[in-house]
Amino acid sequence: MRRMTYAQAIEDALAQAMAADERVVVFGEDVHALRMNLYARFGERRVRPTPISESAFLGAGVAAAMAGLRPVVELIMIDFLAVATDAIINHAAKIDAFSGGQWQVPLVVRAGCGGGYGDGGQHSQALWGWLAHIPGLKVVVPSTPADAGGLLMAALADEGPVIFLEHQLLAEDWLEYLGSGGRTTVSYDIPAEGREGEVPDHWDAIEIGQVAFRRTGTDLTIAGVGVGIHRAAAAAESLATNGISASVLDLRTVAPLNREALVNDVRRTGRLLVVDEDYCHFGLTGELAAALLEAGLAPQYARVAVNETIPFAPARERAALPNVERIVEAARRLVAR
Template sequence: MREVTYREAVREAMCEEMRRDESVYFMGEDIGAYCGAFGVSKGMLQEFGETRVRETPISETAFVGAGIGSAITGMRPIVELMFSDFMAVCYDQIINQAAKMHFMFAGKVQVPMVIRTPSGGGTGAAAQHSQSLEQMYCHVPGLKVVVPSTPYDAKGLLKSSIRDNNTVIFLEQKRLYKEKGEIPEEEYLVPLGKADIKRPGRDVSVITYGRMVQMSLQAAAKLAEEGIDVEVLDLRTLSPLDTDAIIATVKKTGRAVIVHEAVQFAGFGGEIAGVIADSEAFYRLDAPIKRVGGLYCPVPFNPQLETQSFPTQERIEAAVRGTLQAY
């Protein structure tokens, strides 16, 4: 095992897949000499050249459309959007073209494309560069949605995403790029659609993904000092969703706290709660399901206000204590 940052893990996944498969190429804004807004593609232009690391104009509609066109003719593009918020510019290309072509052409067309993009807040980038919009893509049949929380998962899930024959939305929370973690020296893949228990526990299940995994683990460590044993389930992939893992953890503990950075209202947490309510896990609940999500407001620029607009460790701890005190 060796230690790498989340950003290095993403770069390694892309480079390994580009060396393995000539049909894989990478394109986006400022990904060459500038190495991307968060330095993820450092050194890739020098290794692969301008043909396979392609700088694009500032037109997300145009280059996502170009990625779709190349994918249906046999290439496997990795398309980087500088910020996930910019998906709003090319939303039609994603939901009406990439997601639907396989179905509309009776399975004769595939769109094996990965759209990689930094997501979420915590960097002071304000309302138009800090949103968590994953629920919008989970609602669209034909898209897969991946949200890794560790360097190990980021590399393994990205390699699986590049090899997948569907369009994959790959969301990288900005605050995680500097996080370090161990990965194997040898090649490995992490399958899409499989959740992971990041911390086993017996009293309460915290179901989460992305940056909130780290915050939930910190809350679990603090609660352990009070004798509260929290299980943390990292979904890793939102579509397809590992419903079996959700049901199993809730059946085990009898209590569920759902945590995500995105706005709580109409957020993905509602789908997780629905999975629990529609399953045998519902009859094992010893307390109502609790959700901890972002406030229903644009992300503020002010750092103190921004911090409070997202779930905090204290809010997660309070939700866990609340489920234990419910009955």
């Protein structure tokens, strides 16, 4: 085993995949700088910087995938997908269905996501619930370095489009690139166990759709993805001092969603608290509630999510995001019902 940061694990897995398969190519804004090691090793033919035009290079990624390559297209932030939704939502997600399986789009879209570093509501969204809403898209949100590398290997092997979301508080290259440059007064909420950890000596794929239990408890299940898992684990530690035992269920992927694992654990605990840095309404929080109801369960339920446009002011941003204090308070109320 080795120790790597979250960002190092992703780049190491990507390098392994590129060495094994020359069809794997990388392109996007500033990738010659952001992926300097890959650029030096594989050259500009396979690590290609692009103009600042997301609609152009995401469209090119769809075409490249259809033509036989396995492109990894990098968006600086998932927020910027809004200017290129046609390529992903109307084409990449639908080509397999429209062609009766004759065409596939083995495309990976990497993007930073999430807030907590003071960059405002146009640069801090999660949006995984919106993307998971579209049939044909897989949406992956790893929470640890080991999961990030393993899930990237699975995404690269997939025959369809995969949105690979990296929370900017876990992936320090995104944070350094985006959240520095004068923000010396900003205090980042970065869980150390998410940013760095043990990874395998050789990367194998972690099946997309498999969950991980970060903690097992008896009184309630706390479910989520990404940095929310680390905040949920911190909340569970605090709750334990007051005699409340919580499971922490890392969904790992939003689409496909492992409903069976969720249902089984909530059937045991009788309560579900969803921690979601995406918007509260019409997203992951509601989908998990629906999964339980459709399975015939009627558990106690609560959610901690984002209810407004993410503010720029640090104090207001912290209050808007699902921080540890909000999770603890919601869990206590849920257990007290």
